[in-house]
């Protein structure tokens with residue numbers, strides 16, 4: 001067992017850090033407070049080889065490891081937190097599911113633009129009545145000649161105000177085995193995108209409405225039975241979410257540490273007060289522990305897909321740590337931490353969302369408990385279970 005980066009990983013981390021300092025540091029504050037997807041950053045990161053790190057070279061990616069992509073998130077976020085959303089998109093998000101299951105024609109059509117940073121994709125999974133219980137989704141896809149007719153509504157989709165294409169989870173028929181996905185293009189008749197709403201983080205999302213939206217059969221990504229495959233890829237998304245949570249917590253911690261070294265009250269620097277020293281000690285313990293869990297899940301990923309259990313443990317730890325550390329960093333910095341002149345409050349707001357998104361901490365704990373007891377705990381009441389089985 002070795003807890004050090006390899007020489008290659010060290011060099012990679014240093015080069016990404018240097019790149020971030022040179023190109024992303026200057027506007028980090030401005031970028032964080034802009035609600036829309038930073039296409040300029042996406043193009044920069046693409047030119048630097050930081051999009052598609054985990055996607056095979058044959059598909060236009062870099063053919064690297066999940067750990068490389070985690071390192072990229074950490075190094076970019078350490079300088080410009082907001083820009084790490086682009087690393088997330090280009091390496092961990094729906095693009096991974098797409099690259100894994102798309103047909104050659106679908107890949108040829110969309111992957112080059114997605115990897116070049118010219119286009120962004122949004123994931124339409126959550127519905128008004130299907131959040132944590134995602135398999136309750138009712139957005140339907142009915143075959144009609146060479147098309148599928150889509151009806152339903154999706155909510156909370158990240159990047160939806162800017163996305164050109166949407167990876168939409170649909171139901172072809174009842175039951176778990178009836179779920180799959182299609183690619184819906186922004187301008188398809190019958191597809192309307194609502195006015196943007198804002199998350200606490202300042203990011204925007206729009207309701208997606210499908211009203212007899214006709215999607216050609218060549219836009220089907222996964223047919224009936226695709227749900228389990230999609231959820232396998234979703235563990236990758238969860239690691240990206242974990243990496244950003246941790247990186248944002250660490251960003252806030254570093255700013256707070258600097259503040260505690262320089263800010264004086266009662267005639268001495270803040271770091272000389274034991275009440276604050278212990279906060280930093282606790283933050284350091286949490287950051288180190290969560291980082292090990294994150295690295296374990298990324299390094300152990302089998303053919304690029306991390307285990308569900310290791311991912312659940314890592315995400316729960318990183319989400320909790322990111323938020324708690326960012327929140328304590330705000331506290332340590334007083335009103336300065338609470339104000340928008342630094343990115344500490346921003347990191348706290350972003351981390352709060354990741355405790356809900358991509359598998360809430362509670363749902364992850366359900367998964368972990370199943371591992372602990374080596375048995376499945378159905379969340380549904382017995383009556384609903386019987387109905388679902390019909």
Ligand SMILES: Cc1cc2nc3c(=O)[nH]c(=O)nc-3n(C[C@H](O)[C@H](O)[C@H](O)COP(=O)(O)OP(=O)(O)OC[C@H]3O[C@@H](n4cnc5c(N)ncnc54)[C@H](O)[C@@H]3O)c2cc1C
Nearest residue numbers: 123124125126131132156157158353356357358360362379
């Ligand atoms: C920042 C952000 C970005 C997002 N991006 C996307 C996106 O790109 N695409 C997309 O499709 N969706 C996205 N979502 C939506 C996200 O997937 C859902 O918010 C999430 O699945 C939870 O669903 P819900 O909000 O409906 O909460 P609910 O499912 O209603 O849950 C409410 C609360 O109850 C808890 N709970 C529910 N069931 C259980 C249980 N069985 N045991 C214990 N606790 C339980 C939950 O953990 C939560 O705390 C995003 C959300 C956020 C916050």
